[in-house]
Amino acid sequence: MEINDKKEFTLKQKVFLYFYKSQQYFYGKWFYVKEKIKKFTDSLFFYFVFLGVLVFLLHKISIYFNPNIPEDTLYSFAFATAGIIGASIAIIFSFSTFILQSTADLFSTQYLNKFIEDAKEKIFFWLLVLLTIASFFTPFLFKKYVLEILVIILFAAFYLIYTLYKELRKRMNPETTLTKIKTDAVKRLKKINKELKKHAHIQNKIFEYEKENKDFSLDVQYKTNPNWHLIVLENVKYLFEIGLRLLAKNEINSFNLTLKYIHDIYLKHLDLRSGYFIRMPASFWGTYTLDDEGFTTRILEYLQSISDRIIQEKRKENIYFLLKIYESILNYSLNIKYADKNLGAYKDNPLLNLVLAYYIGFIEKLLKSKENDWIWESIKSISNVSNIILQKTDNYFVCSQINQIISKISISCLAENQEAFSKELVNIYFNQIRIAWNKYEHNDIFWKDLFKELKKNVLLLSVTNNLSLSVSDLFINFHTWQVNVINWIFGLKEEKEQKENLDKFIELLERWGDFLLDFARDVGLENKQVGLPIIQSLDNNLRIVYGIKSKFKEIDLDKIYKTQFYTLSWYFQKTDKVDESFLFNFEQVLEILLREIRDNFKNKIFDVGHLIDLYVRLIEQHFEKATLGYGYNHPRIIEKLVYLGLLLHKYKKTYQEKNVIVKIDELNKKYLEFNKEFFELKRKKENLMGPDEFQLCKEIHDLENDLFSYNSSHLMDVKYILKQEITKDEWDSFVKKINHCKNIEYKTVSKF
Structure with missing residues (x-):
């Protein structure tokens, strides 16, 4: 059944709407007409028309009534007209002097002289003088139409005076003077x-x-x-x-x-x-x-x-x-x-x-x-300038000047602990990447300096922000941009344009991956501020690689693909020890690795042999750097090898599976050696709390409960992958191969 969301107006509403629209229409028209009339009535043409009508009516009235005006009266009227004009000249130029005095403090002495010399004012003055003389001599020179001529002279004089008054009034406004100087x-x-x-x-x-x-x-x-x-x-x-x-x-x-x-x-x-x-x-x-x-x-x-x-x-x-x-x-x-x-x-x-x-x-x-408002506006301005310049040039000297001032602001923000400022500065470099990726793809020096400055400013931001939310936010926004760009490339119709932009984007992806690798070497991925954003970036890169592969199978992306995992291999760089068996960043890494191993077992897009080796090596590093944690840390770390072993068992990778089982036994022996004295003490004191020699078996049993119990539908991350892939039979078949847990059974209530 179709639902019509359109609401029909009632007759009353339609009437009100019609009158409202009509009112708005007529109001707009009236405002337009009023402005036109106002402009017309202040134009020279209007005054000519008005004068013509006035003289015409005066002439017709004089013909109709035929008044007998004495000659002395005309002379008096002429002299009066001349007097009126002369008095008006005195008034208007007195007003000019007043304006000059009131605005004199704005001008330097030199410009004051220039301000006084107004050519239009001189012209108007001499025109008024001529009109005064003309009105005086009109009765002597003309025997007819004297009255009309005097009216024209008087009107012309008043128009000139009015125009001069408007000009003088404008000169009272300093902005008029500024406009005049600029125009000159x-x-x-x-x-x-x-x-x-x-x-x-x-x-x-x-x-x-x-x-x-x-x-x-x-x-x-x-x-x-x-x-x-x-x-x-x-x-x-x-x-x-x-x-x-x-x-x-x-x-x-x-x-x-x-x-x-x-x-x-x-x-x-x-x-x-x-x-x-x-x-x-x-x-x-x-x-x-x-x-x-x-x-x-x-x-x-x-x-x-x-x-x-x-x-x-x-x-x-x-x-x-x-x-x-x-x-x-x-x-x-x-x-x-x-x-x-x-x-x-x-x-x-x-x-x-x-x-x-x-x-x-x-x-x-x-x-x-040290004014925060000024510094914030400066940062916004620098961002605009950076974008404007990079649209036109990648000149090394110009870009280095921009980078130098950004560095100075960054250090200042670090001293003042201004997180928002530092975040905006980092965003400048991300914007540079967005602008330059398809403009300056061949300028290696430019990209080297850009990523060098980006790394430095991200580190400064991470110092001002212990929660790393700002860093993650910036990286996530960049990930979104990457996805939008590759989708735009996929949507291009012209093959040549698509290929050119795809090549440029792949080059950017390679540079971005190298940057993340270099960053991980410097700080490691356990870094609480920047580790997770780097891992998320790698994950996003992998998804983009698969997207490109799905559209263009012939493109070789192995180098870019492997670079992402070289980066993950530096996870524990700069990390001396860890106090937990669960590391949030590390869990993200393991999830990425297991997902890639599983997907490539299924689809065979990339070789995953080095991923399996990397997974085992990372578990070993975690095992070596972990503290005892009351005896619980190491078994829980070893348990993560079981995740990998289960996938290898499912896809019948016998050789790698055997190596993983050997590694499980090897690490468990080390665990038993670490806690040898405690286990001997516990055998003597049965009520002593803590783990025993079979703690690994308990952890494996807990994993079994998580995967196959009634509430397993709520699993996430790594365990969710295992839940999708591993059956109970496959589980039992693999666990039997772990020598240390043979003949060890735990019973758990599977449901209420």
Whole structure:
């Protein structure tokens, strides 16, 4: 039966919905029309129409009523009009002086002179003077339409005064002044660029340079005119000075606008010269520098001065905004093109290097402040910058600068025990892997440094976090990403694209496996902070390997497969002794090994001989490093060999099974030797608590109960694998082969 989840509206609801929609529609239309009317009524066209209608009506009324206006009255009206205009001029320019006085403290002396000189204000002044003179002489020059002409003059004068008033009112807003300065600077940049391009074009025509050398001409023109930027930098200086005055008045948004306008001027400079910059060698080692006549350096020095000021005054909002400004400049500098295209293979971007150096200097100052909010924003900014840069380049020098500042922040976070900060820093490196896996797969130096820094920062995070939850969370997120990527590759339709991406992903999988192996060698897998994440990563890698094998059987993944188990072989590295027979991480390792042995016995995908040897060797190491544990630890460790023996017995691997049984007897003899004195004492004192010589047999019997009792459906991990595989007959057949437990029987109630 189909259930319709759609709810039908009642008639009343439909009516209300219709009226509501209609109300919203008409409200939107009314708001749109109102804004259009408001804009139209403030336009020059509207005033022309209004004046035309006014003069037309005045003319028609004068014709209809034919009033007899004396000549003296017209003269008086003309003189009055001239007086009104003259008085208005005095008022509006007095208002201008008042505005100048009220805003003078924002400007430097030099810019104040520039601020006073407004060309539009001069034009309006002389137009009003002309209208005053025209109104005075109109009765003398015209015998007809005098009244209409005077009305037109008066209206035009009032329109000019109103326009001038609006301009003056805008000048009261500091942001208008900032916009004017920015606009002037941008216009100047365009004008200079246009003029120098003309000279470069003429030079190319005269000397007939080859095509690849023509782009050099513009940069040469800039260098032959080294003072081209004086006026532009003067405008930047005005912005800088006004910005500091606004900052002193707590005008946070206006100060941020100052930063944005400095940023906009600089980006316009880069935009105009992109493709024409010439890189020059800076050292014997192949690094390059860029000379834009000191323009970039001056801009960055202004930003540096601003950063010093806002850090000193603890201006949080402005600090965050300046971080965004730097991010934007770095992003833009990545797209800069150079005239010397033959150096493109070196991937050196001197402009990026310079901006990055100033940016990192700013981050270091924030780090020294010990302000957690600033450091957190710095980390987020570094993460953004790292992602932006890696999308465009894997340049060693640039990446090393990013890694160095991350290291400094990591050490600071360790000192302050800031787990969340350290976690975000580690995530930066995982993001780098996500970006670079199919871009820079051939850059071995890049990957070597990346995994080196990742390991270092994971260890620092593990020190700040004893529970290892943050480390596990980061690794699990990366596992999810790996699975999503391989599924995306499987879903690609084009064979060539699929093969290219699969090859790149396999290369990443190999590098990731080598990283985990190197990590395990350094810390071991018993490490409580990072051991489990490494084991989980290996398990995830194995599942991905099987996924690839199921789709592409011809691909050889043996090396990657074996690397995962080489890593597991370092489990007890850095571990001197263990106090328990049950180790959580170790149980995960045994489960992986038993699962792989079982699956490959069934499907025969990989050779598992080395896995069997590894399993036995790990049990031996656990046995050797375990303390006595009141005599219970060693039998429980030996019991884990029984797990392997049962699988070998089931799949008729007689030779390996025999070796495991021998190893069980060998380790049990060692156990008996370890506890020889205690067992002799217990034989003398029957009531003495503790294990006896047959403790191993008891452990094996308990395992039998777990596998075949009424509650065996709740088993997990290793025992769950055995429950699925081993029958009671197979159990009995194998246990009989353990010499020490022959003729030893225990009885347990199997059910209630």
